[in-house]
Amino acid sequence: MNSLAVDDAQDAGAAGKGRPALPPGPRMPAAVQAWQWTRSPLPFLDSCRRRYGDAFTLRMSHSGTWVVLCDPEDVKRVFTADPVQMGVAEANAVLGPLLGRRSVMLLDEPEHLTRRKLILPPFHGRHMDSYADMMSDIARREVARWPVGEPFELWPRMQAITLEVIMRIVFGDVGHDRLNEVRTSIEQLTAWLNDPRRLAVLSVLGPRWIASDRGFRRARGRVEQAVLGEVRRRRMEGTDEVGGDIVSLLGRARYENGAPLTDKDLGDELITLLSDGPTSTSLAWAFERLLRHPEKLDRLREEVRAGEQDIYLDAVVKETLRLCPPVPVVVRRLREPEWLGGHLIPARTVVAPSVYLMHRREDVYPDAGSFLPERFVGQATGTYTWIPFGGGVRRCLAASFAMQEMKRVLRIVIGEVDLRPAGTRSEGVARSSIAFVPDRRALAVVGAA
Ligand code: HEM
Numbered sequence: 001m002n003s004l005a006v007d008d009a010q011d012a013g014a015a016g017k018g019r020p021a022l023p024p025g026p027r028m029p030a031a032v033q034a035w036q037w038t039r040s041p042l043p044f045l046d047s048c049r050r051r052y053g054d055a056f057t058l059r060m061s062h063s064g065t066w067v068v069l070c071d072p073e074d075v076k077r078v079f080t081a082d083p084v085q086m087g088v089a090e091a092n093a094v095l096g097p098l099l100g101r102r103s104v105m106l107l108d109e110p111e112h113l114t115r116r117k118l119i120l121p122p123f124h125g126r127h128m129d130s131y132a133d134m135m136s137d138i139a140r141r142e143v144a145r146w147p148v149g150e151p152f153e154l155w156p157r158m159q160a161i162t163l164e165v166i167m168r169i170v171f172g173d174v175g176h177d178r179l180n181e182v183r184t185s186i187e188q189l190t191a192w193l194n195d196p197r198r199l200a201v202l203s204v205l206g207p208r209w210i211a212s213d214r215g216f217r218r219a220r221g222r223v224e225q226a227v228l229g230e231v232r233r234r235r236m237e238g239t240d241e242v243g244g245d246i247v248s249l250l251g252r253a254r255y256e257n258g259a260p261l262t263d264k265d266l267g268d269e270l271i272t273l274l275s276d277g278p279t280s281t282s283l284a285w286a287f288e289r290l291l292r293h294p295e296k297l298d299r300l301r302e303e304v305r306a307g308e309q310d311i312y313l314d315a316v317v318k319e320t321l322r323l324c325p326p327v328p329v330v331v332r333r334l335r336e337p338e339w340l341g342g343h344l345i346p347a348r349t350v351v352a353p354s355v356y357l358m359h360r361r362e363d364v365y366p367d368a369g370s371f372l373p374e375r376f377v378g379q380a381t382g383t384y385t386w387i388p389f390g391g392g393v394r395r396c397l398a399a400s401f402a403m404q405e406m407k408r409v410l411r412i413v414i415g416e417v418d419l420r421p422a423g424t425r426s427e428g429v430a431r432s433s434i435a436f437v438p439d440r441r442a443l444a445v446v447g448a449a
Contacts, residue, residue: 020337020346023067025057034060038202041328042356042429042436049357055341062206063094066350067341068329070357072364074340076384078332078353079391083109086332088394091350097211098193098220099275100268104397116397118253119269122169122246123401131169135405138164139412146446151422154287154442158280159190161409166276171230172245182230185222186274192219194432224267227274231266246273278326279402281435282388283409284442285324286316289371290414291421291444296373297414304415310407315376317406321388323371324429326436328356330390355387418447 026033026048036044037060045068048056054071069075078086087108099105104115121127142161146152163186167179192198192215201209210216231247234240240251250261250269261269290297296316303312329352337344340351360368364385365375389396396402413419422445427438 018344021343022057022065022345022349023055023341023343024052025059026051030059030061033058034062034206037063038199039431041431045328045354045357046360055343062208064350066329066331066352067343067345068352068354068357069341070354070361071341072358072382072384075353075358075387075391077338077340078351079384079395081332081338081392083112083393085335085338086351087335088332091331091333094207097208097216099272100224100264102262102265102268103272104269105272113393115269116393118249119246119273120397121249122244123398127244128401128404131165131401131404132408134168135165135408136412138168139409140416143413143416146417148446148448151443151445153440154444155280155284155437156441158283158287158409158442162276162280162283162405163187163274165405166274168245170246170270170273171234172243172248174230179230181226182223182274185219185226189219189223190277192216194435196430196432199431220271223271223274227270228263228267231263231270246270273398276398276402277435279405281326281437282317282320282324282402283406284438285326286320286406286410287413287419287444288427288438288442289320289323290316291419291442292426293371296371297419300410301414304411310411311377312373313407313410315373316410317403318376318381318386319371319373320406322359322365322376322386323369324436325355325359325388327388327390328436329354330387330394332394353387353391355390358385358387361385420445420447 037058048058048068049070055067055069055074058066058068060066069078089106089108092106095103096106104112104119107115139161142157142164146157163183167182171179171182231240231251234247234251239248241248247270250266253261255261290300300312300316303310331350331352333350334345334347337347338351339345345351359365362368364382384391389399389402422440422443427440427442429436430439431437
């Protein structure tokens, strides 16, 4: 098989002739494309799709060459491909400084599947039912602290809830105060990453700059210390291998040669799970959209207060993840040339199924720019057209967990307080270093009872 690399690729004229070729794409310099991608990725994706169609090439100075895809057939090919042919480790390398290179997100086969199987159980099956009350309690405690009659930002409140929930899954029920150090260090790291000033540096120097920043390294180091400190405390108490929490599961895990996971493996994996950003972002968007559509908020409130089945709630969660997907593209790197988007894409190219563009296809989702939960009432989602959690063997391993958490939190908030918008204008999309969030961070007011 020909293993022609990206830089040697023929131009789009070679398409259809069996020679490796890249689809067309913007001709502006790679530095300008990188700038656009970092500053305003969604309008950039929209304009490229309008101009070049369902497959186009971006060349970005700090992220290399990407072929963005949004045709359901192409996305299916990527998600069902042999994972050895389409790895993620190199394509996701940019996440290395944050998650660590031993994170499941940066492992390729065969190590990836072994690790994935190890951390999957707490996010599935009977475990999931046991989290329902815990999630509701955490949300209820949080809501009880909200001010009445004054505007406040919901996004940070959602971050606090989802962090508390995931700490319980990872460490078990060890008590709120014992995890203070872990909580504070993660909050500091998140604040560092979300500081809008970083975005300007990021757009010029690229994500690899993060790894070399002393402030980042210090903040990430504090998280690692706090997380491994708790693991060591559990080892000393002899409670690191007994429970159903993730520390215990990973503590019991052994490689084929009988060796336990190293502290590096453990630290990177735990930090990956604790860095759950997408759930709080999606919750913030769910509230932002509901607050701008009072009739939909009322319908949901009625369902929640009547204690009915979660039919509309489920549709609201799915529609939020469609319209405002927290991860706009997923990435794979080709080992061999592959036919996609009508081109034989050269080896070593990053192919990027775009969640955002797929979800905006008018032929799949009529009136795609509108918030219409009704489209999912009684309707199944398409495996290759509703893809907020990616797909194939790399699909988010916590997808059902995250949806359950979103529903629990929405139900508690909507059932317990009279939430109102703090203004009539819809919130725009703001980009922090790691997330796409409502630009006023989902500003809301709790009405007096
Ligand atoms: C609304 C919430 C969430 C969204 C939209 C989301 C989305 C995603 C996406 C798009 C991927 C990449 C999939 C691919 O490449 O095909 C992913 C992977 C992953 N997610 Fe999530 N995620 C969410 C919540 C979570 C939570 C709560 C956790 C765990 C605490 C989590 C852990 C992971 C892990 C470990 C992977 C890597 C899976 C692998 O490589 O095998 N995610 N997620």
